[in-house]
Amino acid sequence: MNQYQSLLARVASSSLVLQILAGIILGIILATASTSAAIHVSFLGSLFVKALKAVAPILVFVLVASSIANQKKNTQTNIRPIIGLYLLGTLAAALTAVVFSFAFPTTLLLAGSIEESNPPQGIVEVLNTLLFKIVDNPINALLTGNYISILAWAVGLGVTLHHADASTKKVLSDLTNSVTKIVRFVIRFAPIGIFGLVAGTIAATGFEALASYAQLLSVLVAAMLFIALVVNPIIAYLKIRRNPYPLVLKCLRESGLTAFFTRSSAANIPVNMALCEELKLHKDTYSVSIPLGATINMGGAAITITVLTLATANTLGIQVDFLTAILLSVVSAVSACGASGVAGGSLLLIPLACSLFGISNDVAMQVVAVGFVIGVIQDSAETALNSSTDVVFTAVACEAAKTKVDC
Template structure:
């Protein structure tokens, strides 16, 4: 019976299995609400498994990529980082523009008290924390999923092992990286059950009742996310590869964005993105570094969230925002977004930093953070989908641009490989 079921599922694309899990999760949450506590276990286990294996995967993949790298191989990260930062800055402009076009006020006096976590006191603290995170203890970095530090230590170990030149050591690293990748593949194939549990829990516990009072704010945010994903990012891609960008854009949204939408964690989506890069035929020397780096600093969705909610607070308090101040907000949102964590709701605690640009005190700003948590059922899911899918999009764009300049870019390069 189990073998027949496995054989049947092997003929159904994983994305279709996920869709089935999604629908089943909604049906069970509505029709059998008493089953939700049991079903949510699948979702919690799925996300926990992804988060658990991702730091180990990144650590060994990067070490292996650096240790095995030959002098003639590429791996220049500058084009990818440039795309990451450009997209994040333009996303903040989109967020500010939508806020100007559709100004939104908040009922701050009735908002949630938000989180007890301390928000950063300013951009200086954000930058300080970002720099200090690079020198975390390597074991602690893996335990806490500090991907900036993991990358730094993995590169250091990789360079050291490369200089040693031991064939057996390099073979061990290669086998270890392949073994961890295989484990990740097993976890990803549990996605249909995981998504079913996540959806059932969201529908069963939250529903849409908490969102009704904030539909306009949600509409502004989601419209801004969609504009970045379907207009700004394709334009950036087109300027680099001079080809129709939408097949690649839609592929990354479907193959990466859907996972990220439900896990609501760029960090948890790292294994999915690494697998997608492999299926796109990208250079592992590039994507084993750019994908975990993107989970930390490529946060266009976060910059939209920070700018829109900060301006909503300003409108609520009757604060006039001129163009120079709006541009300053874009810069603050860009820097702040890069300092946000790759976990669910990671961008919300950066809102007080942006609110400080308007002289809004921390008590009010933290009420805005509370609003963010209220609407995070949809807002954070869409934000993460944009962030994580664009990690693959810009990694692929940088490599395809290089191939175009070399005259080796083919029409089939931007299509997915099987397996």
């Protein structure tokens, strides 16, 4: 018994990443041994993701507002270069997807369809939706997880409170610290939550449904890995002029791993905040850049949109020249910035990209159906790339500001 308790104590005091890995392994073992038992424990995963989604909007709102309200004059927050990195990374991801799609042409088996879906009909509609999200009621924005509006209201409140009394700012700061402690408490349950997510996902879907889409998944995942392990490190090196891989791998391990299983950039915001704090980044910077990145830094989404659109064109025998593919990558990058921070948020933007080639909405929605079939891997990898890149680019911008390299 003492040895058993000692083992549990060592596990509890070990790295959170190691605990998460243990949860993954145990989830796989349980799903393999007993499907019914795995389905029964899947509620643990749903509960964990629900808790993250519950605390994330409040955390973003109070943290951004407090950071701006308590910001000292002439403080450098480096938000502008971070936004530049976000946009550059998303465009680079779309271009990479074009290259991979041309190098490894893929065809799809189009059969099913998705009902009651309402994809946007053009870039104007995407931008129009974003504009109206900004002016959403703040209470409704917090209830629905509308991070565009949450950011807008938090920035507005922070700016107006910047000239408030010190006591008012102190209350806001104390509120932020309290919410942050709640977030840390929730994150400590990540191993249990991910155990439930893994067990439930494998029990419900298995891997058979993915076998017929092996090549498509290979192209998608390969493009995302190329961005994560090659393109992002190159961008980081050009900014900080030193080996970027320790930072990149740490972000993939501690942010990408949880994002892979939560499948929600929004839900992973508290995890990224905690990682930025661990990296000792400027709080005034990451309190804004992380929630902003969960909204506009969507390299994984750009890859998904581009690869699936070109696969559809190839399936239908549509010849796509390279210049048109470049245009597609730009459209995909812009559209990806409007993808929601929830699981599957990029898939309904595929019909928009397909419309560039005159592909009917009926066919495009069948492609969306394919996206949902492979979503157990595709969306997980996409979210892991998006979320981990938020921290990489934030850290790179902060480091560049300290060393005054290209900043």
